[in-house]
Amino acid sequence: MEHHxxxxxxxxxxxxxxxxxxRAHMVALEGMEHIALSNYGPSPAxxxxxxxxxxxxxxxxxxxxxxxxxxxAPGLRALVKVLISTDRYHxxxxxxxxxxxxxxHSITWIDAVSVKPVDIQGATAYAVSGTPADCxxxxxxxxxxxxxxxxxxxxxxxxxxxxxxxxxxxxxxxAREAFLxxxxxxxxxxxxxxxxxxxxxxxxxxxxxLPLINAVLxxxxxxxxxxxxxxxxxxxxxxxxxxxxxVTKQGRSMNKKGWRQVPSNTQGVTMLxxxxxxxxxxxxxxxxxxxxxxxxxxxxxxxAKGVQVDTVTEDSDYRAVQEGYISxxxxxxxxxxxxxxxxxxKEGLPRMAEYPSASAL
Numbered sequence: 001m002e003h004h005x006x007x008x009x010x011x012x013x014x015x016x017x018x019x020x021x022x023r024a025h026m027v028a029l030e031g032m033e034h035i036a037l038s039n040y041g042p043s044p045a046x047x048x049x050x051x052x053x054x055x056x057x058x059x060x061x062x063x064x065x066x067x068x069x070x071x072x073a074p075g076l077r078a079l080v081k082v083l084i085s086t087d088r089y090h091x092x093x094x095x096x097x098x099x100x101x102x103x104x105h106s107i108t109w110i111d112a113v114s115v116k117p118v119d120i121q122g123a124t125a126y127a128v129s130g131t132p133a134d135c136x137x138x139x140x141x142x143x144x145x146x147x148x149x150x151x152x153x154x155x156x157x158x159x160x161x162x163x164x165x166x167x168x169x170x171x172x173x174x175a176r177e178a179f180l181x182x183x184x185x186x187x188x189x190x191x192x193x194x195x196x197x198x199x200x201x202x203x204x205x206x207x208x209x210l211p212l213i214n215a216v217l218x219x220x221x222x223x224x225x226x227x228x229x230x231x232x233x234x235x236x237x238x239x240x241x242x243x244x245x246x247v248t249k250q251g252r253s254m255n256k257k258g259w260r261q262v263p264s265n266t267q268g269v270t271m272l273x274x275x276x277x278x279x280x281x282x283x284x285x286x287x288x289x290x291x292x293x294x295x296x297x298x299x300x301x302x303x304a305k306g307v308q309v310d311t312v313t314e315d316s317d318y319r320a321v322q323e324g325y326i327s328x329x330x331x332x333x334x335x336x337x338x339x340x341x342x343x344x345x346k347e348g349l350p351r352m353a354e355y356p357s358a359s360a361l
């Protein structure tokens with residue numbers, strides 16, 4: 001079968017100016033047809049009129065779904081099922097064959113990855129032995145699927161990905177890989193809370209994202225969608241009562257981590273992609289360390305130490321999620337430092353260069 005990859009866009013990585021443009025564009029999307037539905041409930045029925053308007057002249061766009069929780073994860077399965085149920089898209093799935101949380105943007109460079117077809121009714125699906133970024137790279141390459149997707153969606157992740165936790169996220173890494181290769185992308189994460197959240201919430205989250213997904217596809221079809229950013233979407237714990245979409249900035253919040261020594265027969269506890277500790281959840285299985293493989297070694301296990309809350313950044317992603325909004329954050333791939341840091345080194349570097357050796361300290 002002959003493949004015809006989409007020509008690479010003239011991609012420039014996001015700058016401060018570009019970020020403002022992307023944010024302004026998303027604010028415009030946010031207001032289209034009252035897209036921020038403050039009373040948007042668990043059923044997508046009330047949004048179908050809006051979806052019909054937004055998908056006019058779009059002939060079954062292709063959406064590729066990936067994640068970092070693995071192809072059998074409830075978040076991915078719920079998203080795929082909701083997308084298929086609309087009968088509006090060609091749905092492709094290329095996702096890790098097992099848990100790959102917190103793998104960030106790592107790729108498999110030396111070894112080959114294995115690919116296995118997976119039966120998901122209504123979709124063409126493959127499980128891959130690599131990372132989320134591997135899955136996206138393969139899925140948009142033209143080597144696996146007969147056509148390049150119009151949109152890549154990574155998620156829905158079990159656990160939010162806000163603030164500095166974005167750096168660790170394999171979910172965001174899957175979307176970023178598409179962005180780096182000129183394919184529009186969204187990453188979607190759900191703020192899972194033990195005792196409050198349940199597996200059906202993933203379906204509600206997927207349905208709540210449909211208006212935005214269709215708005216993005218409409219803009220892509222019209223050639224007006226910004227190519228200098230991708231979107232990171234975080235869903236609040238109470239999807240049913242969410243307050244609508246809110247365009248946000250990546251804040252400085254993060255889940256603090258520590259280490260503790262454990263015996264070889266210690267039963268594991270589950271840590272979500274965001275490094276949030278879960279000690280009892282029906283969605284994950286606890287694991288036991290094999291003492292036979294650890295004889296003669298010390299074992300240390302990472303554990304959550306609480307959340308470092310960002311109280312400085314206005315309109316931060318974490319704050320919006322805590323307030324019940326669906327956070328929509330335009331992201332890029334550049335990691336430039338804060339302006340004050342650049343100013344410091346512009347002024348201080350010539351002075352630092354005057355120190356000839358360590359003896360001058």
